[in-house]
Amino acid sequence: MAERIPETLHKKLSDRLGFYEDLGIRLFYRDRGAVVAPESERRLEPPATVHFSTPELQKEGTLPKLAGKPALQKIAPLVVPVSPKISSLPVVAGPSLFESMDRIADDTLLKIREDLGECTRCKLHRARHKIVFGDGSPKAELVFVGEGPGADEDAQGLPFVGRAGKLLTQMIEAMGLQRKDVYICNVVKCRPPENRQPEEDEVSTCSPFLFRQIDAIAPKVIVCLGAVAAKTLLQTNRGISQFRGEWLEFRGRKLLATYHPAYLLRNPAAKSEVWKDLQKVMAVLGLEVKKGKSE
Numbered sequence: 001m002a003e004r005i006p007e008t009l010h011k012k013l014s015d016r017l018g019f020y021e022d023l024g025i026r027l028f029y030r031d032r033g034a035v036v037a038p039e040s041e042r043r044l045e046p047p048a049t050v051h052f053s054t055p056e057l058q059k060e061g062t063l064p065k066l067a068g069k070p071a072l073q074k075i076a077p078l079v080v081p082v083s084p085k086i087s088s089l090p091v092v093a094g095p096s097l098f099e100s101m102d103r104i105a106d107d108t109l110l111k112i113r114e115d116l117g118e119c120t121r122c123k124l125h126r127a128r129h130k131i132v133f134g135d136g137s138p139k140a141e142l143v144f145v146g147e148g149p150g151a152d153e154d155a156q157g158l159p160f161v162g163r164a165g166k167l168l169t170q171m172i173e174a175m176g177l178q179r180k181d182v183y184i185c186n187v188v189k190c191r192p193p194e195n196r197q198p199e200e201d202e203v204s205t206c207s208p209f210l211f212r213q214i215d216a217i218a219p220k221v222i223v224c225l226g227a228v229a230a231k232t233l234l235q236t237n238r239g240i241s242q243f244r245g246e247w248l249e250f251r252g253r254k255l256l257a258t259y260h261p262a263y264l265l266r267n268p269a270a271k272s273e274v275w276k277d278l279q280k281v282m283a284v285l286g287l288e289v290k291k292g293k294s295e
């Protein structure tokens with residue numbers, strides 16, 4: 001008779017699979033070469049493995065680059081430990097892994113928002129009032145990525161609507177665009193308490209939704225506002241001052257990191273540096289660069 005999976009393990013597995021499904025990962029395959037420990041040595045997280053993959057892990061040459069060199073160590077395919085009892089379940093025949101990737105390629109912002117739902121995946125949900133998903137054109141050529149919502153954003157459910165947001169709006173208008181022409185979002189969708197920086201586990205839980213947003217919009221240029229956004233997309237621990245204003249890459253798209261508008265409110269002298277960065281973006285987007293506009 002088939003062995004029953006304990007209820008707690010079943011729930012854990014079900015939650016985990018639900019999370020991957022939200023990320024657009026729906027097909028798994030068992031590594032038949034994986035070494036499975038004898039029954040007596042098996043723990044909850046045994047060495048049996050299930051691999052899954054996403055498009056960016058499959059494409060060659062799409063790793064982020066910094067100053068012409070790989071900025072990071074090569075991203076290893078993710079390996080998810082599962083129970084040996086689960087690994088003994090039959091592998092269900094279905095479409096290939098590559099077909100599931102095509103589905104991710106057809107992603108839409110609406111679908112991503114639906115998948116996010118009333119998210120409680122990380123601890124930031126506890127104090128938030130509204131999820132701040134993102135705002136702007138789903139076909140934007142330019143995407144701005146910030147760190148996380150502040151108090152005003154949390155109250156309104158919209159990104160960059162406080163003081164820093166007003167400054168960002170001015171910067172966008174100085175580029176000859178309007179907010180509705182671009183897309184604005186954050187690494188985490190819920191406000192960190194006391195406006196602290198999002199923690200590593202919060203970033204890693206929420207950022208796959210940001211990656212999907214970027215893939216769905218397929219912008220020409222991504223501008224990271226501040227270190228958290230830059231570090232998340234570039235997977236680097238280097239300080240933003242080391243690569244601010246340089247053209248880098250995120251999944252084959254042009255990426256430029258500059259200072260966060262909140263930093264500019266505290267350090268107005270840095271506005272001219274940011275304007276120089278934005279002028280580079282304007283040149284790539286074919287926008288007219290007006291001389292003398294430095295703030």
Ligand code: SF4
Pocket residue numbers: 116119120121122123124125131188189190202205206
């Ligand atoms: S920050 Fe992201 S992962 Fe965390 S609860 Fe909010 S939406 Fe969910």
